[in-house]
Amino acid sequence: MTPLLWKDYQKEVPDNHYFFVRSCIRQTFFPGAEAALLDILRNSLGLDIFEDRRHTTCTGIAYHCDLVPLETIMTVIARQLSLMTEAGYRHLLVSCVTSFGIYLEMLDMWQHHPEMLEQTREALWKSTRRTFELPTALVHTSDLIYHLRKPIADRSPHRLVDKSTQRALRVVDHVGCHYAKIFPAGGFGGAEFPSVLSGLAETFGGEMVDYPERRHCCGFGFRHYMLQENRGYSVSNSRIKFESMEAFAPDLILTNCPGCNMFLDRWQYTLAEMSGKTYDGEGKGIPVLSHEELAALMLGRDPWTLGLQMHQVQLEPLLDKIGIAYQARQKYSMVEGVAGVPREPGVLKVSFE
Secondary structure, eight states, X not given: OOHHHHGGGOOOOOSSOEEEEXXXXXXXXXXXXXXXXXXXXXXXXXXXEEOOTTOOOOOHHHHHTTSSOHHHHHHHHHHHHHHHHHHTOOEEEEOOHHHHHHHHHHHHHHHHOHHHHHHHHHHHHHHHSOOOOOOSEEEEHHHHHHHTHHHXXXXXXXXXXXXXXOOBOEEEEEOOHXXXXXXXXXXXXXXXXXXXXXXXXXXXXXXXXXXXXXXSOOSOOTHHHHSGGGHHHHXXXXXXXXXXXXXXXXXXEEESOHHHHHHHHHHHHHHHHHHSOOSSSSSSOOOEEEHHHHHHHHTTOOHHHHTGGGOSSOOHHHHHHHTOOOOGGGTTTTSTTOOSOOOOOSSSOOOOO
């Protein structure tokens, strides 16, 4: 690919002043990730990131499951934008890949069908007496972390390198479908060459592995998981990816979608219980991290404050390779409502101190 053609795959990302909207799945399954993201952006990099506690879910999962009609989700998105407008911001920072795809879809629809934009403005006014302006920049959090990867790396005490051998750790990435495939021009690298995760890992010193099913769906698929009868489709999609990456012996799976992060982590446990097989050489599974979690670890954040104990596949083997210190006995002491330690899985190897 020539340098001139590569310009078509780039994205303009403002340096500062963002209105931030959270992810439902991220908050539920990996609650430390967004707190770490805000800490990095605000306290490590000194950025202006504003959040309004009145913002709600985008209803994207229900929309893709045909439970929420188009007119409703357009009005919900308009209300989010009205909060941004009221706060005086025009750059929208989105945590969830599903939400990111939803916002791109609504903005594209309103651009090509201005009558639908006017209908949405009218529906929002009638229901809430609110008005809104369109964002001048729509940025996913992985876009911003990628954009700021060099300043973050310059502040990082750690590298994606095995401290005992000095070998670059092998990273396989999984870029969320709703980041790269719905509106390819909305992200770095488009659908064919998404660089938002590979560029981040390489900046931290990791070695990227181009495995055959790199662009295959993680298995979420919304209705493929939401309906219990369809979950076989979901887990089988994840299995395809694990089997594809297994031969390359990756040290880490890196994601930018909260749903992908959850499924690539937790289906490893499920598949181990179903088949007795794991996809690493030691029976421990392949650790999975999101872009926020990786950046936070590289910057020296405590793994348990970050919430890595919420992962099904334990992160200690990866932490040991990098040389990140942790207090093993503190792992579950910070999780409210947990008495002692969780029950040990039947197949996936874990260590409880």
